[in-house]
Amino acid sequence: MYGITGYSNGYHQNQQQQHSSEEKRGGGRRRRGGRRSRHRHGFGVSDDHHQQHYNNDETQEQKSPPPCTDFDMAYFHSYAHVGIHEEMIKDRVRTDTYRAAIMEHQSFIEGKVVMDVGCGTGILSIFCARAGAKRVYAVDASDIALQANEVVKANNLAGKVIVLHGRVEDVEIDEEVDVIISEWMGYMLLYESMLGSVITARDRWLKHGGLILPSNATLYMAPITHPDRYNDSIEFWRNVYGIDMSAMLQLAKQCAFEEPCVETITGENVLTWPHVVKQVDCYTIQHDELESVSTRYKFQSMMRAPLHGFAFWFDVEFSGPTNSPTNNPIPPLLTGTSNNNHVDGIQKKKRANPNEALVLSTAPEDPPTHWQQTLIYFYDPIDVEQDQVIEGSLMLSQSKENRRFMNIHLEYSSGGRSYVKESVMR
Numbered sequence: 001m002y003g004i005t006g007y008s009n010g011y012h013q014n015q016q017q018q019h020s021s022e023e024k025r026g027g028g029r030r031r032r033g034g035r036r037s038r039h040r041h042g043f044g045v046s047d048d049h050h051q052q053h054y055n056n057d058e059t060q061e062q063k064s065p066p067p068c069t070d071f072d073m074a075y076f077h078s079y080a081h082v083g084i085h086e087e088m089i090k091d092r093v094r095t096d097t098y099r100a101a102i103m104e105h106q107s108f109i110e111g112k113v114v115m116d117v118g119c120g121t122g123i124l125s126i127f128c129a130r131a132g133a134k135r136v137y138a139v140d141a142s143d144i145a146l147q148a149n150e151v152v153k154a155n156n157l158a159g160k161v162i163v164l165h166g167r168v169e170d171v172e173i174d175e176e177v178d179v180i181i182s183e184w185m186g187y188m189l190l191y192e193s194m195l196g197s198v199i200t201a202r203d204r205w206l207k208h209g210g211l212i213l214p215s216n217a218t219l220y221m222a223p224i225t226h227p228d229r230y231n232d233s234i235e236f237w238r239n240v241y242g243i244d245m246s247a248m249l250q251l252a253k254q255c256a257f258e259e260p261c262v263e264t265i266t267g268e269n270v271l272t273w274p275h276v277v278k279q280v281d282c283y284t285i286q287h288d289e290l291e292s293v294s295t296r297y298k299f300q301s302m303m304r305a306p307l308h309g310f311a312f313w314f315d316v317e318f319s320g321p322t323n324s325p326t327n328n329p330i331p332p333l334l335t336g337t338s339n340n341n342h343v344d345g346i347q348k349k350k351r352a353n354p355n356e357a358l359v360l361s362t363a364p365e366d367p368p369t370h371w372q373q374t375l376i377y378f379y380d381p382i383d384v385e386q387d388q389v390i391e392g393s394l395m396l397s398q399s400k401e402n403r404r405f406m407n408i409h410l411e412y413s414s415g416g417r418s419y420v421k422e423s424v425m426r
Contacts, residue, residue: 065167071403072404075192077142088120088183089121093360093367097358101318102131106132109211110131113176114136114137114177115137115179115181115205116136116138117139118184122138122152122161129160133160134160136160136161138162138164140164140165169197176206177206177210178211179210179212180198182194185316187260188374189219189312190219190293191404192404193398202282214318215281215283216316217315217317218317219293219312220277221311222271222272224307224308224311230377233256234252237249253379256377259423262372267365271384272390277295283321291397292395292397292398293396293397295394296393297391297393298389299391300390301390306384307381307382313361315360317357317360318357318360374425376423378421390413390414393410393411405424406424
């Protein structure tokens with residue numbers, strides 16, 4: 001009897017029929033069948049249900065949740081595949097860091113109510129239950145919720161972990177929660193737009209002073225050189241078994257580099273310290289901040305090399321409420337010095353005090369994760385000298401076609417020439 005409207009036996013499957021659009025493409029990650037399974041907004045509920053919750057206009061002014069679109073349905077459907085969840089769970093850096101964060105904050109979790117936003121197979125919910133949570137609401141809009149419920153029962157946690165099959169915007173919980181945990185990060189941090197579901201859960205249910213894991217995130221960018229990748233994809237066509245196939249070059253460049261690429265690079269590929277594109281405070285960020293993110297950058301190359309594009313990666317930090325980024329708006333200084341340290345947002349990667357907070361990093365010099373790095377390649381490289389300036393601007397915006405897609409507008413100049421690269425991460 002946990003105050004869940006319309007749920008029984010700790011589990012509810014929305015009876016609304018899934019749209020035929022589920023068979024369309026456009027859902028999850030494009031790598032290996034669509035990476036991060038993030039089921040955030042789920043199957044819609046009936047008009048009567050909405051009326052029950054929102055009909056008292058005199059005492060509360062709540063907006064109706066956004067409609068569940070065909071793109072949303074395709075997205076949820078893509079995360080019903082077990083392969084996506086297998087890939088994420090096998091990412092030991094990701095999964096071990098989340099488990100370590102739960103145990104590190106066990107005093108906030110033990111005897112408390114937890115919500116897992118986009119629970120997937122339910123592994124984080126089970127970690128929280130084993131850490132002593134009084135109750136865990138595991139919310140997911142994908143059909144993987146059916147398997148999550150079976151996993152919960154198989155681990156004798158059906159009385160403690162309540163699997164809710166539906167969107168965070170639509171499910172009903174009649175109590176506040178002490179902790180919200182979610183693995184919401186997409187490629188380039190913001191792709192898939194799942195952070196919006198965490199914001200919704202926070203605003204609907206999180207108690208004042210409650211804990212959010214992770215607590216904050218930082219998106220970085222840096223110019224890179226990657227001659228091996230360019231040679232394999234482009235220069236290959238100049239001589240193919242002794243045949244001049246350079247007529248293929250322009251098409252090859254378009255096919256290889258038109259859209260962002262998810263690949264693994266190393267610190268040796270990076271030409272400068274990174275620039276901070278966006279800092280996310282999960283305790284305070286609002287929905288409208290996700291619609292568009294823009295920044296200006298200025299780099300100074302540390303070496304002479306061909307500039308092939310830019311790499312993007314992110315960190316997330318697991319801090320308790322008293323150490324939330326709200327109280328520490330300036331990130332810790334990073335070790336090392338740089339000729340670029342006067343430029344806003346340019347920092348090195350390693351923190352001066354690694355024990356200050358638990359950090360999950362997807363940086364090139366750190367152990368690889370399934371997120372890898374996101375690369376935006378130029379069609380043609382730019383030769384840069386040591387200390388040559390690379391500057392410009394970046395805008396990331398939610399696609400009007402599908403808010404889970406990301407439009408990327410990149411302006412860059414170096415050596416007296418300016419360029420523009422536009423692409424869509426879909």
